[in-house]
Amino acid sequence: MPTPPPSDRSGRGRPRNPQTHEAILGAARDLLRSQGYARFSIERVAADAGVSKASIYRRWxxxxxxLLDLYMAGLPSDAIAADAPSLRDELxxxxxxxxxxxxxxxxxxxxxSLVAEAQYDEGTARLMQDKVIRPRREAGLRLLHSAQRRKEIAADGDLELILDxxxxxxWYRLLFDHxxxxxxxxxxxxxLVLHALKSPRRAKG
Structure with a gap:
């Protein structure tokens, strides 16, 4: 006889069942791996996890x-260590x-899938900006500013463009797989990036 799915009957104010939480994440991860974004839905995740849709919506x-929680699982809070002593080594x-x-x-x-969802949902796009893009760009800028102070790179570089x-x-290779x-x-x-950081900018005129 199969083991029933973990119960999510928690009273108001009580912590939710961590087994249910992990069951949902596992079902969502497996569904994406086997079916891809086109067939990914909360309804199918709920069915695969053996929980109600309400149980998912209480958490997400x-x-x-x-999708953002799946992406962030196991990911360091800072992809770039802003205080690293060597720009080349850290990059x-x-x-x-x-x-x-x-x-x-x-x-x-x-x-x-997260990128695809962000194209159509403003809330997901904001979450990506707040949780993924902005923190990593800020860490990258701090690292580049530190390298400037150490005179590893030119002092007048366009650091925002360098991050791009x-x-x-x-991202281009990831999305288009060319x-x-x-x-x-x-x-x-x-x-290429280090060369751009060290090359002096041309004088205007």
Missing amino acids: PTKGAL HRYLLATIRRVNDEGWREILR MLFGPL APIDEDFASRLLE
Whole structure:
């Protein structure tokens, strides 16, 4: 006889059942891996987890919020260590860590699904800005400012654009899958970004 799904009958103010929470996350992760974003829904997650839709909505008010939690699971709070002593070493570490994650098919599908949901849902887009994009860009800027103070890079670089150069190719290859995301890609991207950081800006006129 199969084991019944964990109960979520918690009274008001009492903590929710952590087993139910994990069952929902596991069902959502498995559904994305097997069916992809196109067939992902709260209804199907609830059915696979053996819980009610209300049980999911008590924890995640939208599908985007659930996708964001799947994305954030196991992810460090700061992808870039802003206080790292070496710009090159830290960027290289970040790129390699990112490559390891995006080459996990399950995690890659979660990220693609989150991006897709953010295109149609403003709440998900705001969550991505607040929880994913802004914290990582802020950490990246702090790292670049520290490198400027150490005179590792030029003092007049366009740091916001440099961050776009660093993050942009990763997202482009992830979303369109036109070229590999591997260590060779990371090394070439790093050299390109460091060259841009050290090259003096041309004088106007």
